[in-house]
Amino acid sequence: MAEQSLTVPRLRGVTREQFLEHLYPQRKPLVLEGLDLGPCTSKWTVDYLSRAGGVKEVKIHVAAVPQMDFIRFCYVYFRTLPFNKLVQRAAEETHKEFFISEDVADIRQQFPSLGGDIKFPAFFKEEQFFSSVFRISSPGLQLWTHYDVMDNFLIQVTGKKRVTLFSPRDAHYLYLSGSKSEVLNIDSPDLDKYPLFPKARRYECSLEAGDVLFIPALWFHNVTSEAFGVGVNIFWKHLPSECYDRTDTYGNKDPVAASRAVQILDRALKTLAELPEEYRDFYARQMVLRIQDKAYSKNLE
């Protein structure tokens, strides 16, 4: 189907120095194997999590999209549930993801008893840390393709996931609506509706318990859970702190300068709309050429 499919490189036993000097600057996805994640990978069974997390009420964000069209058929909701119920429910259901959505979350503070079981890879400075989030997924769940604006380690603690990534440079093949791709069935897309989609280069990987996937900011990712599993996302700031939107809870609001640029662009488009179609089209194309000339990078792959 896809014209090109690439395998995300897997590296074993990478040190902090190797990561920071040679890997991180490349801004490409990478699976890190054999990092010391603490005892969580063996300890975090359904029973253990239910006991250790206890009956603490958590606000959750339930995503249930086995490839439904999230635009016409939005099946995402928020609710409150005791943590132990949440874990048991996820283990029994299919096609659901339970994503604990406190205001800027940190599992080490929300669940001190569980926080002691997991070590975060020390591959960024503590002051860059933004959030850590539980992702408790039922088998079969496929989360739509989207990007986040922060760098992200997806720690696969238990279970198994298949992740497909797309480069930020291929965004124009992904039929975006905000930060999400409209193409839900990425393995067998509707080519009448999404003819350019196969041009997007796919980067594929499988995550097993103990694997850590580095998802650089802006890289699109689509995640399918192949078995019940617990993951932890760690988001951190790659840009200086002031670049990010202060009201961002989930690490997915565009940087301040980007949002402002789009707002200004909308004013330009409103001005252009004063002209009849033929002229508007022509000058819109000139504006595109100008953006490509002035703001596109010649160095990025």
Add this chain to the structure above:
Amino acid sequence: MAEQSLTVPRLRGVTREQFLEHLYPQRKPLVLEGLDLGPCTSKWTVDYLSRAGGVKEVKIHVAAVPQMDFIRFCYVYFRTLPFNKLVQRAAEETHKEFFISEDVADIRQQFPSLGGDIKFPAFFKEEQFFSSVFRISSPGLQLWTHYDVMDNFLIQVTGKKRVTLFSPRDAHYLYLSGSKSEVLNIDSPDLDKYPLFPKARRYECSLEAGDVLFIPALWFHNVTSEAFGVGVNIFWKHLPSECYDRTDTYGNKDPVAASRAVQILDRALKTLAELPEEYRDFYARQMVLRIQDKAYSKNLE
């Protein structure tokens, strides 16, 4: 060389009503034959023009570009010359065009004795009239590919021209620098420098004495004079008067709303430039998608 070459349609004996109802709204180039242009087509010899135009000093704009690179090697200059000298000079030289460049010109006022010899096609309202300009061309002159923002009749009074036109929708294949294409040798372009140029659809026509070429605003045109000849350009306003730049002398300044939109866009790009390259590139691409979605026409060919 070119992938596609189309012939500009030629129509004989078109009436004002036919033009306005059926042809003008299509916004495509067209050669009109057999219009009543008055006695100019037979009368305007070098001798007659020299006598009738007399020694009146005219400011002229001399373009001498038999395919030179006008960016590195700008061979365009302004000077003042008596009209009779100008006509004789053009008839003797090669590769030059003498374009009388008064402030917003009207040959009927500049040369009342010649103005009586030519009838302008009455295919627009008198209040839409912008300017009429002499173009006195030596054989071999090739004028670079450019667009004007006003509608234009190129009246071939004497001599012979070959005109190649390109649609405004193909602007992105033309390597523009302002309103001009950088590709000077359109018949044998440097494909290392201009690889996309052959994708631009070419519309070709030959003009003989008595032919009138309708060049819709924004259509790119490249004009080669095959013999000494006199042409008259008539520019008129297609848009409401207030859309045009009041300081426009030659009918080639972009409409006010278009210039303002580009200025606003530049502010957006300045804001975007606060972000590191990777983010700037990404959001620049998002901006392009936004322009394509909001301002490109789906109806234009």
